[in-house]
Each structure stands twice: as C-alpha cells, then as structure tokens.
Amino acid sequence: MTHPLPSPSPNPWSFLPFALTIFTSAFLLFQVQPLLSKQILPWFGGSPAVWTTAMLFFQTLLCLGYLYAHALAALPSRKTQARIHVVLLVLAALLASRVLPGAELRPESSDSPVFQVLLILGASVGLPYFCLATTGPLVQHWFTSTAHASSVFRLYALSNVGSFLALLSFPYVLEPWLEQQEMGRLWTAGFWVFALLCLPVALGVWQNKTPAGAAHSDADEVVPRQAASALKPSWVQRLSWVALPALASLVFIATTDQISHDVAPEPRLWVSTLGLYLVTFILTFDHPRWYRPKLFAFLTLILLLVASGLSDIPRWLGIDWDYGVNEVRWSHYALLFVVCMLCHGELYRRRPVDTRRLTEFYLCMSIGGAFGGLFVTLVATQFFDDYLEWLMALVLVAVLACHVLFRVEGQARGRVRHAAGALIAVVMVALLYAMQNPWSWREVRKDDRTEIVLDQVRNFYGTVSVKERRYVSEPERDDRVFFSGNVTHGQQFLSDALRHVPTTYYARDSGIGETLQWAMAQKSSLSVALIGLGAGTLANYARQTDAYDFYEINPAAVRFAQDWFDNLSTCKAGEQNILLGDARLRMEQLPKNKLYDVIVLDAFTGGSVPIHLLTREAFQIYRNHLKPDGHIAINITNAYLNLYPIVKAQAEVSGMAYRHKYQAVDEVRNVRRNLHFIMTNDQAYLKAYPSVNRAMRDEQGRLLGNEPYDQPGLRLWTDQFSSIAPIVR
Known part of the structure; x- marks a missing residue:
C-alpha cells in the first residue's frame, strides 16, 4: 500500500514579493497627493479649492483604478491579465519621469480653475497614479492563488501601514529638508522601484505559475x-x-x-x-x-x-x-x-x-x-x-x-x-x-450680553459669519464681529462715538497703526495695499488724498464687509478699489509703474496660513510694487505658528531693515493681543519706533525677560520649499 507524499509546506518567502509591492504602491500613493497639491497651490492663489479639487481627482482616479482591477480580474486567463498590466506598468514608468508639472502647464487665466486643476494633475501624474491605484486589489487577487491565500486581507492592512508612514513622512521627514523638485525626483525613483517589484509578480502570473514556491497553480481555486x-x-x-x-x-x-x-x-x-x-x-x-x-x-x-x-x-x-x-x-x-x-x-x-x-x-x-x-x-x-x-x-x-x-x-x-x-x-x-x-448657538443669552449671529456663509474658502453683541449694562460697548471660521478678523462698535475707532489687531498704537500714521505724517497722499479685507477696519485710516486697494480672495467676505459694516462705505480715500482674487496673482498682474507706499499683509491669523504669500517669490512681487522708502507691514499674530523667523528671513534676504511690535490685550478698547512685523529702509521710522517685545512674567508678576521669537537656522521659504513643522507652537 502506498501513501501519498505529504504536501510541501508553504514557502514563507513567497509572501514577500506581494507584500513589498503593495506596501510601496500605498506609500507612493500618499506621497504624491500632498506633493502635487503643494506644487500647484501658488498657481491658483493658495485657495483651499485647490486641495478640494485635487482630492476629488485622486479619489476619482482611485475608484477608476479599482474598477480596472475588477474588470481585469474578471478575465478568464491570468496570462492575459498579466500581459495587459505589464504594458500599463511600462507606460506608467515612462510617464513618471517628470511627475511635477512644469511652467508650461501653468494657467494664464483664472477661468475654470477646477477644470484647470484636473487637467494639470491628469497630465502630470494621471497614468502613474492610476497604475498605483490598481496595485492593491489586483495583486491581492493574484495572491489568492498562492499557499498564503488565507492571509490576503493582511496585505490590505499592510497597504494602510504604507499609507500611514507616507502620511507622517511628508510633513515631518521630507518637507523640512527637501525642495519640491528634489521630492519629485525621489518619487520618480520610488515609482521605478515599485515597477521593478511589480514585474516579477506579474511575470510569475504570465508564465502560469506563482512566484517563489507557491503551492497552487493557476487552475487551483480556493473555493470550489x-x-x-x-x-x-x-x-x-x-x-x-x-x-x-x-x-x-x-x-x-x-x-x-x-x-x-x-x-x-x-x-x-x-x-x-x-x-x-x-x-x-x-x-x-x-x-x-x-x-x-x-x-x-x-x-x-x-x-x-x-x-x-x-x-x-x-x-x-x-x-x-x-x-x-x-x-x-x-x-x-x-x-x-x-x-x-x-x-x-x-x-x-x-x-x-x-x-x-x-x-x-x-x-x-x-x-x-x-x-x-x-x-x-x-x-x-x-x-x-x-x-x-x-x-x-x-x-x-x-x-x-x-x-x-x-x-x-x-x-x-x-x-x-x-x-x-x-x-x-x-x-x-x-x-x-x-x-x-x-441653530441653538445663533442666539446666545448671557448674564451681561446677548449674542446673535446675523449672517453666515460657507463656501470653498471656509465659513464666514457676523455676530452682533449687545451689552445690558454697557450699551456703548455694543458691537459687531467678523469671523472667518472661529478666528476674529475684525470688529466695529455700534455707537456713533466709537464706530470708526480702529480695534482688534489694528489700534492706532499697534505696529500697523503706527506705520500708517508715520507714512501719513511724511506724505500728503499715500498709495496703500491691504491684503485681507476682514471687516475693513484699516479703511478708517484713509484720507481724501489717499488711494486704498483692498485684496480679498473670498467673495463672501467682501459682501459681509459691505452689508454689515460701514468701514468701506464711509472710507475717506479719494480712490478705493476691491480686487477680488488672490493678492499675489493680482499684484503680479499690476503695471510695473504701480507702486505702493504701504503694503499690509493681513492673512495669517488662522492656523492654516496661505504659505504662498510668505515665500521669496511672493516678497519679490511685493518689492517690485513698493516705493524705495515704503513699508511692508505684516500681521503675524498667530496662536499656532511662530511666523517671526519666516518673515525675518525674507527681510534679510531682501536687504531690508525691520522692526516688530507686540501689543497686549486691552478689553476696554476691544484690542486683541497682536504682533506685527514691519520691513522698510526708512531709517527715520526705525529710529522713531524701536521694536517692542512681549514681557514674560512669573506667577508673582516678576519680569523673567522677553518672549523669544526668533528660531535661528530655519531655511528660507520659497515656492519650492516650505515647512511649517519647525514653527508649530
């Protein structure tokens, strides 16, 4: 009597090619999404709609990749499956040689930005990303014919490990050290490594056998x-x-x-x-x-x-x-x-x-x-x-x-x-x-005041709202507040006596307030650019001989400033313009002879700052439209990011002198804590207004010193390099 030979035990190394291929594809999928989105962000004004549209593109392509894998797996011959996929893999590897879009793809107009974003992403990484998206389900399908088929869902867990590591590595490992072009070349090299890993798996199926000692043939089925x-x-x-x-x-x-x-x-x-x-x-x-x-x-x-x-x-x-x-x-x-x-x-x-x-x-x-x-x-x-x-x-x-x-x-x-x-x-x-x-928070009654939300709008740029606060015992303090998300971007008293007194971050003794008043004292007429509208508080500084340009990207913010506050309607400026769109792009389109005495940057109070407004290329645009004795005043008040070393580096590389001023809270005047940074070559101004630091004190009120703002050693922000990781508070 003969006994059947025992089945050979599964070779544990046969699991490795599948695991490495799936891990690498998932890692590259989550690396390229922030890489490309960040690359094209300045081309569309740093709008959050860029991120939204990019996510729509990647999610749609992922679904199409899964649909392709499902259709390919339905073919009766795995040889045919492998042949088709190898052709796709080779084409994708050739197209992955330049993943970052070049200047030739940069849009020349702001028309149809959603379509333009989709077109740029498709031309840059469409087929390579599609190929990566197909890898997970398709390779797992091929894996089910091996001796380790019962562990197939662990491969999906492994792919998420790759995604998770990619998610952490981009902001904390790659972004702080590498420029965009360097990361793009690394990603291309990573894609070629992925292709080399995927080829043996596909060729093993092509040859009608499973790689590395698998126990099942193409005809075997795990389930009858x-x-x-x-x-x-x-x-x-x-x-x-x-x-x-x-x-x-x-x-x-x-x-x-x-x-x-x-x-x-x-x-x-x-x-x-x-x-x-x-x-x-x-x-x-x-x-x-x-x-x-x-x-x-x-x-x-x-x-x-x-x-x-x-x-x-x-x-x-x-x-x-x-x-x-x-x-x-x-x-x-x-x-x-x-x-x-x-x-x-x-x-x-x-x-x-x-x-x-x-x-x-x-x-x-x-x-x-x-x-x-x-x-x-x-x-x-x-x-x-x-x-x-x-x-x-x-x-x-x-x-x-x-x-x-x-x-x-x-x-x-x-x-x-x-x-x-x-x-x-x-x-x-x-x-x-x-x-x-x-709806309950839209009207809140407290012991001393009533708060009512007058208007609120949500769009691609976020949520903006206007809240009115009325005080029972102090009606002269009644006011309206402009919010972008949960961040205050302007406030106006309702009483006639205080209605046009600058408040919040823009008091007359703030850094920006001092700068505008100094410039007004030196010249009989000013040309001023204000980037970030808010409630239009800074319009209260204008004179009849001045010209004020307000740059604002969110159309809802413009409507709120016009409908619920009268800072713009009562502005004394002889000429005032509201330029809707990204400030950097709009200013770049100005005639070369358009020069400003003061440029105020006021778009960095929230946690998600428009980085493209703080790069070397952006400050070059500002300087191109700044008079030789002009001032660039920046509101760097931010509870989440220390922007001081970023703007300091831009001032130094520009060859401009600078000062900063910290202002403490003054609840009586509705002045919020603020920190302003001013760049200028006006030496008389710098002598008249030295820097003011925030004093740090212990619990007993004893002075411990000034708050340290600077962080030496940070790299200069450019369109190719920026990282917020080192400046997070």
Missing part, C-alpha cells in the same frame, strides 16, 4: 465553483461594502472640520485625524482579534455623548469644571477612532468568503470612501451654511452602534432585542439633537 455560487454576496451585503466605508469617511472629514470649527484649523490636524482613520484599517484588516463588536459599539455610544455634550456633562453632575481645547480635541479623536473601528470592523466581518469577489469588494469600498468626501465637497459645502454633516454623521453612527450592540444571531429573543435597540437609537438621536442643535 459550486460552493462559490452558494456564497455569492447578496445585494444587502454589497450595499454594506459601500455604506460602511462611506460612513467612516464622512465621520473622518466631519470630525476634522468640527475640530477646526470648535478649536482651530491647526496644521497637524489632518495628519492626526487621517492617521487615526488609517490605523483602524490596519487593525481591523490585520486580524479579527482587534475588533470586538459589542465593546466598540458601547464605547461609541458613550463617546458620542461625551463629544457632543462635553460642556454640559459636568454641570449635570454638579461638578464645577471648565473644559478646554485639549479636552475637546481628544474627545473628538477618541470618537473618531472608535467609530472607524466600528465601521471598518463591521466591514471586515462582511468581507466576501469567495476570494474571487475580492476586487469587487475593494471597488465597493473605494466608491464608499469617495462618497464621504464627495458629499462634503459637492453637497455640504455648497448647500449648508454650517457643518451640519457633523450632526448627520453622529445620528447615523448612533443607529449603527445600537444595531451592533443589540444584534443577535438567533431568532428566539430577536424581536425584543431589536425593539430595545430601536428605542435606544431614538433616545440617542434625541439627545444628540438636543446637545448639537446647529
């Missing part, structure tokens, strides 16, 4: 055909493949926007939230041990209440506790993590048993992931005046968590459990609406 037909996913299951990643994507984007709205748009915010989003993919697709449905459903319900009613919970418990920025931020981070674990964990539980459905599964996932971003971009931004998608996301998450928590496998107690889950879901939705009522 008859069993596979019985395991065909239902339409409900397919719908969950789209809905669950769509909800996770919506929560990710809504959480990011909500933290920006409640705290500030910090530069590290996207890295933190997107990193958490990717980590949940890594954990849930690595092994079932990391996801416990009941536990994460319960934690989700608890954190929904905490993140939504953080300010009310201590009061309900009779505790006198004032929550701050850190509590808000970390409660939202925790909620994002558990929600994405819940969505992605449920998605993994619903994965196809038949691995031949793998490409269909990933195609549905990519459609769902893109849906969340598209909803915010195309629907919420266009039709909502506030972040209403946050409340919508919370309601959907509450329903999902209740479903998972009260889900039963059997039918004996199913009706009771389902009824209990439905009741809890209704209660949760009611509580969320009570705590997150998006």
Whole structure:
C-alpha cells in the first residue's frame, strides 16, 4: 500500500514579493497627493479649492483604478491579465519621469480653475497614479492563488501601514529638508522601484505559475465553483461594502472640520485625524482579534455623548469644571477612532468568503470612501451654511452602534432585542439633537450680553459669519464681529462715538497703526495695499488724498464687509478699489509703474496660513510694487505658528531693515493681543519706533525677560520649499 507524499509546506518567502509591492504602491500613493497639491497651490492663489479639487481627482482616479482591477480580474486567463498590466506598468514608468508639472502647464487665466486643476494633475501624474491605484486589489487577487491565500486581507492592512508612514513622512521627514523638485525626483525613483517589484509578480502570473514556491497553480481555486455560487454576496451585503466605508469617511472629514470649527484649523490636524482613520484599517484588516463588536459599539455610544455634550456633562453632575481645547480635541479623536473601528470592523466581518469577489469588494469600498468626501465637497459645502454633516454623521453612527450592540444571531429573543435597540437609537438621536442643535448657538443669552449671529456663509474658502453683541449694562460697548471660521478678523462698535475707532489687531498704537500714521505724517497722499479685507477696519485710516486697494480672495467676505459694516462705505480715500482674487496673482498682474507706499499683509491669523504669500517669490512681487522708502507691514499674530523667523528671513534676504511690535490685550478698547512685523529702509521710522517685545512674567508678576521669537537656522521659504513643522507652537 502506498501513501501519498505529504504536501510541501508553504514557502514563507513567497509572501514577500506581494507584500513589498503593495506596501510601496500605498506609500507612493500618499506621497504624491500632498506633493502635487503643494506644487500647484501658488498657481491658483493658495485657495483651499485647490486641495478640494485635487482630492476629488485622486479619489476619482482611485475608484477608476479599482474598477480596472475588477474588470481585469474578471478575465478568464491570468496570462492575459498579466500581459495587459505589464504594458500599463511600462507606460506608467515612462510617464513618471517628470511627475511635477512644469511652467508650461501653468494657467494664464483664472477661468475654470477646477477644470484647470484636473487637467494639470491628469497630465502630470494621471497614468502613474492610476497604475498605483490598481496595485492593491489586483495583486491581492493574484495572491489568492498562492499557499498564503488565507492571509490576503493582511496585505490590505499592510497597504494602510504604507499609507500611514507616507502620511507622517511628508510633513515631518521630507518637507523640512527637501525642495519640491528634489521630492519629485525621489518619487520618480520610488515609482521605478515599485515597477521593478511589480514585474516579477506579474511575470510569475504570465508564465502560469506563482512566484517563489507557491503551492497552487493557476487552475487551483480556493473555493470550489459550486460552493462559490452558494456564497455569492447578496445585494444587502454589497450595499454594506459601500455604506460602511462611506460612513467612516464622512465621520473622518466631519470630525476634522468640527475640530477646526470648535478649536482651530491647526496644521497637524489632518495628519492626526487621517492617521487615526488609517490605523483602524490596519487593525481591523490585520486580524479579527482587534475588533470586538459589542465593546466598540458601547464605547461609541458613550463617546458620542461625551463629544457632543462635553460642556454640559459636568454641570449635570454638579461638578464645577471648565473644559478646554485639549479636552475637546481628544474627545473628538477618541470618537473618531472608535467609530472607524466600528465601521471598518463591521466591514471586515462582511468581507466576501469567495476570494474571487475580492476586487469587487475593494471597488465597493473605494466608491464608499469617495462618497464621504464627495458629499462634503459637492453637497455640504455648497448647500449648508454650517457643518451640519457633523450632526448627520453622529445620528447615523448612533443607529449603527445600537444595531451592533443589540444584534443577535438567533431568532428566539430577536424581536425584543431589536425593539430595545430601536428605542435606544431614538433616545440617542434625541439627545444628540438636543446637545448639537446647529441653530441653538445663533442666539446666545448671557448674564451681561446677548449674542446673535446675523449672517453666515460657507463656501470653498471656509465659513464666514457676523455676530452682533449687545451689552445690558454697557450699551456703548455694543458691537459687531467678523469671523472667518472661529478666528476674529475684525470688529466695529455700534455707537456713533466709537464706530470708526480702529480695534482688534489694528489700534492706532499697534505696529500697523503706527506705520500708517508715520507714512501719513511724511506724505500728503499715500498709495496703500491691504491684503485681507476682514471687516475693513484699516479703511478708517484713509484720507481724501489717499488711494486704498483692498485684496480679498473670498467673495463672501467682501459682501459681509459691505452689508454689515460701514468701514468701506464711509472710507475717506479719494480712490478705493476691491480686487477680488488672490493678492499675489493680482499684484503680479499690476503695471510695473504701480507702486505702493504701504503694503499690509493681513492673512495669517488662522492656523492654516496661505504659505504662498510668505515665500521669496511672493516678497519679490511685493518689492517690485513698493516705493524705495515704503513699508511692508505684516500681521503675524498667530496662536499656532511662530511666523517671526519666516518673515525675518525674507527681510534679510531682501536687504531690508525691520522692526516688530507686540501689543497686549486691552478689553476696554476691544484690542486683541497682536504682533506685527514691519520691513522698510526708512531709517527715520526705525529710529522713531524701536521694536517692542512681549514681557514674560512669573506667577508673582516678576519680569523673567522677553518672549523669544526668533528660531535661528530655519531655511528660507520659497515656492519650492516650505515647512511649517519647525514653527508649530
């Protein structure tokens, strides 16, 4: 009697080519997105619409790549699959030789910017990115015919590890040290490495055998055909493949926007939230041990209440506790993590048993992931005046968590459990609406004042609003405040006596106020450029002999300044113009003989500053339109970034002298803490107004010294190099 020979044990090294290929493709996918977006940002005025449009391009191309992988996997011959993909790979490698768009692609007009962004990205990286997007699902499909087919979903977890590392490396490793062109050449080299890794995998399939000692041939199937037909996913299951990643994507984007709205748009915010989003993919697709449905459903319900009613919970418990920025931020981070674990964990539980459905599964996932971003971009931004998608996301998450928590496998107690889950879901939705009522904050009554939101608009440039504050005991302090997001960009008293007194960052004894008054004392007429309109407060400095140009990129800000404040309508300037669009592009288009006495840069108060206005090339444009004895005054007040060393370096490379002035808070005059930096060659001005630092004192009020502003050793910002990592406070 003969015994069959034992099957050879799987060669562990056969896993390596697939793993390296998928890891490299995911890493390059997340490297090229910020690289190209940053490259073309100055071409379109640094508008946030550039990032939005670029994300739309990459998400759409990712879906098309997954669709291509699904269609290719449906071909009966894997030889044909491999041949087609090798041709695509070679073409993509040839086109990847120059990934950064050159000057010939720079648009000459501002017409149809969305179409122009899509065209530039498509011409620069279209086919290479498409090829990278196909790699994950297609290589995993080929991997299912190896002896390690049961570990196929770990490859997806590995791809998210690559994405996560790329996400961290761009702002913290590459950007602080390399210029754009250097990063572009490195990315091209990385793509060629990826192609070299992918070729052996594809050629192994081409030759009708699996690479590196695989145990299965092309004819082998992990699931028999008859069993596979019985395991065909239902339409409900397919719908969950789209809905669950769509909800996770919506929560990710809504959480990011909500933290920006409640705290500030910090530069590290996207890295933190997107990193958490990717980590949940890594954990849930690595092994079932990391996801416990009941536990994460319960934690989700608890954190929904905490993140939504953080300010009310201590009061309900009779505790006198004032929550701050850190509590808000970390409660939202925790909620994002558990929600994405819940969505992605449920998605993994619903994965196809038949691995031949793998490409269909990933195609549905990519459609769902893109849906969340598209909803915010195309629907919420266009039709909502506030972040209403946050409340919508919370309601959907509450329903999902209740479903998972009260889900039963059997039918004996199913009706009771389902009824209990439905009741809890209704209660949760009611509580969320009570705590997150998006209209409740529009009129807030306090002991000493009433605050009413008069107008609010949301567009590609963010959310701008006007709030009126009326004081019960001090009606002379009644005012209106202009907000961009949560950052104050202007304020005006309502009383006739104080109506046109400059306030907030622009008091007469501020750095900018002193500069304008000095220039007025030296010349009978001034030509002034103001970059950043706000409430138009600086218009109050104008005389009849002066000419004022206001540069503003957001049309909603212009309307608000004209409709709700009268600084512009009562401006005494004999000539005043509002130039709508990016200030750098508009100023670059000015005639060469158009020169200003004072250029005021006032667009850097928030956490997401327009970097392209602070580069060497930008300051060259400013100097081209500045008189020899003119002044460039910059409002570098910022709670999140130390911009002092950036503008100091620009002054030094320009050969201009400079001063700075810190001004403390004065609540009586509605003066906010501010720091201004002034560049000029007017030596008399510099002698008359020396620099003023912020004094640092201990708890007893003893002087410890001046606040250090400078950070020696930072590289000069250019259009090819800029990094905010070293200057984050």
